[in-house]
Amino acid sequence: MTALDFSFFNWNVISGFVIKGFFFSIQLTLIAMIGGIALGTVLALMRLSGKPWLVMPAAAYVNTLRSIPLVMVILWFFLLIPLLIGRPMGAELSAIITFTVFEAAYYSEIMRAGIQSVPKGQVYAGYAVGMNYAQCMQLVVLPQAFRNMLPVLLTQTIILFQDTSLVYAIGAYDLLKGFEVAGKNFNRPVETYLVAAVVYFIICFSLSMLVRRLQQKIQIIR
């Protein structure tokens, strides 16, 4: 067993290498979460609309993205976007677009299950008191559906945060990359990977504990 030496880990290493990557990971997670939930809601409503010309494209979108490994999706976008817009695009921006588009597929499935968890009688009741589709969705279905799916959406966001490490494939500078570069510079890769694992664990574990508490708090008792 070789001795581990963490003594090189000081504030300069953190502020010089890690913080930049940490902020990018957070930024990527937040943008992909907000964009993904927005796009996911549209996709979910399309799939539940019952009109074939809306259901089919949405289903194709979701099923295709869900059956391709995320790393391949990242590579695809990194290859295709420059071809479409005719000029190269930075790995960071490409990652943000990819994750938004990719996570929308996963979020939309959660939204769909959440909306379907609201009993049909609620929709009929809404129509019976004279609401139209939009009012019924906005005032009756979505508030309850959102409550059911909030914990799952947040859990998916934790998974999203973990998955941001996969931008490694196109060399974007995220939290993991920050640790890796620091490890290379100080010739201490073993220690930096260990610290990286601990940091990811602390973030994800405490977030999932919070989600669990929230879940118990907002549960609808039926």
Place this chain on the structure above:
Amino acid sequence: MKWDWQVFFQDTGGGQTYLEWLMSAWGWTLSVALCALVVALLVGSLMGILRTVPNKWLVLLGNSWTELFRNIPLLVQIFLWYHVIPSIFLTLRGVPSFVLVVFALGFFTSARIAEQVKAGIQTLPKGQRYAGLAVGLTLPQTYRYVLLPMAFRIVIPPLTSESMNIIKNSSVAFAVSIAELTMFAMQAQEETSRGIEIYLAVTGLYFISAFAINRIALFIENRVQVPGMIGGGK
């Protein structure tokens, strides 16, 4: 843009065509995924069972295992196995990276499988466990003859989707230079500049692999179903 599928018959410079390389990469993807699946099923079932036994230390062990492997990104776990573990335990230095990746992916997935197995056991009515114990079976016998036969049937659908996930997640092995499909995609794209053809072929093979797993799982599900019981359908 013009298609150029001829690229697959070009020589890679190493005495094989890109098509042959693609096929061997597919073989690596399937080997990593299937070996990891075996590890994940064994360890995951064990941990899932431990989380339901009436002993708080074993429950704690199962819970900690699940939380540990669920809350660290797969890529970081692969780096831990590849860079960190061999340099802490020097005896593991000679272990091929294929084996390390199989354990990384297997343990990562085992946390998810443990979660499903635990949920499967817990959906069974409590009376089944009591009935088993009441007729004089020991706890292991109750698990073996009463609880697990039903619980495993219940969890076949979620295990199917985990098996499909393992094919997808095996793509992360590119990071430690396993010559699997994603690694092939990255390198062949760079060498040939025919990225779209290469990526399409690779994506297609991922589709086929996941679909095949899905069919096999469906076949198993139909074969083992108990008529009129949960997970049995007909």
